[in-house]
Amino acid sequence: MSAQPHSSVPEIDSFAPPPATSIFPGWVVPGPPGALSAGRGGWAWEFELGGAAAEAFVFAVLAAALVLFLWGRWRYDIVALVALLAVGLAGVLPRDELFLGFGHPAVVTVAAVLVVSRGLANAGIVDALARLLAWTGGRVFLQAALLALITAVASAFMNNVGALALLMPVAIRLARKSGHRPSRVLMPIAFASLLGGLVTLVGTPPNIIIAQLRQGLEGDAFRMFDFTPVGGLVALAGLAFMLLGGLFLVPKREAKDTADLFHIDDYLTEVRVPPDADPVGRPLGELVKDGDVLVIRIVRGEHAVPVVGPTDIVMGGDVLVVEASAGAVGAWVERHGLELAATEGVEQRLREAGETTVLEAVVLPNATIAGRSAKIVRVRTRYSVNVLAVSRQGERTVERLGDLTFRAGDVVLLEGPAGVVEEAVSGLGLLPLAEREIAVRAPRRLLEGGAIFGAAVAASAVGVVAVEVAFVAAAVGMVLTGLIPLRQVYTSIDWPVIVLLGAMLPVGIALETTGGASRIAGLLLDVGTDLPMTATLGLLIGVTMLLSNVINNAAAAVLMAPVAASLASGLDASVDPFLMGVAVGASCAFLTPIGHQSNTLVMGPGGYRFSDYWRLGLPLSVLVMVAAVFLIPRFWPL
16 A cells, blocks of 8 residues: 555644644644734734633534534535634634635545546446346345445445436336335445445545545555555445345335325316406416415416416416315315316326426435525526425425425425426436436447546556546546536536535644644543553544534544544554544444435435434444454554
């Protein structure tokens, strides 16, 4: 391996003031902050916070950030920015270092890897692997095994959420065709995407972060395949457990398809407007202002208005196709003097007329609609489609759709003119769950994508160029060869994660330079005083793993890396095995649906409940921790 472990690191007293150098490369920390004075380009007031007060303040900021992460009201990148501003305004970090995180090599590398992942997906590499599944028939074990293996392999070299998003529709299609429940395979392949990320430097953001932070301690970053011996064997152990015994722990939720999940005809009704009815001549918006009824069509003679708006005028003889519960429709019809025309077979008649397409799609973590409502996004006016229903955790929501705030993992039922719905799904950043044939792309595309990616991997693995340079070059190469249209370059980057990293890296510095990291390491040392060093390593992995289940895994890596360095120093041990332990722990969030975007993504389509993740995730977490504690010292001696 290129990055060899050292027998010792510079000693750091667990409770001493921080050293002048930092685990975070690119920063030189002068010690506890002094007064901040007003001046040109400086802070607007004098402020002094140092010593124990600075350490206590950083702990308070991190505790508040953790609460906000768990609360979920604010998105994690906003929480990270608030934390960054708090330590900056308090004078814990010098002002000229406050925003250096956004130019950190780890941030640049993560952004470049996300772009390259999109290029690999466009080249059809995962689709080509997925064709291998065509011969599995109805054998659920074989389907799960191959899906998990392909997902893990793909996740080792591309963004794990991207790999899962490509394979999830394939998994659902295979399950439905063979009569199995999608829940049997969706959670295993989501966990497989996390395990696959352990294998290489670019498999997951925590690996990239740990690799770069090692440079601040040892002078050299971890390289492309330094993670492979430990990560690869841990991944294989996890996959073997899931497939040999873990499948029996996966909850068998009922299969969900469009008809079973939403019962469309239970909510579609045709209503006739009599010539002398009160709404005649009035804008449609006056009829539906209470939000209980959604009008998706106006049929006027031989013509239909596919997507209606509040300014459309209602005329006598119109037939309104409305979407609402039976009780709401009955009250609405009686209130406005309308007549029920039909309550059964409405969807079938629309389909036979070629006027509509109904499509299931899941809300991706970075979707345009995530965290917003259909009314705010203006789905009907901007995208010419109707949101008919939303399912959350396998249950149809009863909240008014216009006011409902969409969450990642929600299953949305969209309806609109044929050809328009597919464009809306793409524009909103959703993942279609309807059956789709695996795309067949030209072999030249596969070769181009594989060659560009292989060159980047090889160049960074042998140390010809830094990993951030190699993957930025690969991203540019994919743009120049047409694998990634220019408009997809920026949409393929998960900007909330980039902002989170850029903001949390300086906060991690504050934790280190105020002595907070040394204090946490001291507590871990006190707990593990009479334990073997490997047990202390296991304790570090366990704490990191628990943290990654409630906050973003990249943030967990940033916060625990300084603790790992201080812990290694207190034990007079090599820092490398402890950094590897943080990398494993931060990437293995199996206990909650919020611990990782892959877990969130399968929650709606699988119909999982929050507590379902423990059934498979807890024994898998224990296995990963035990395997890592056994393997790490053998490749990275303590």
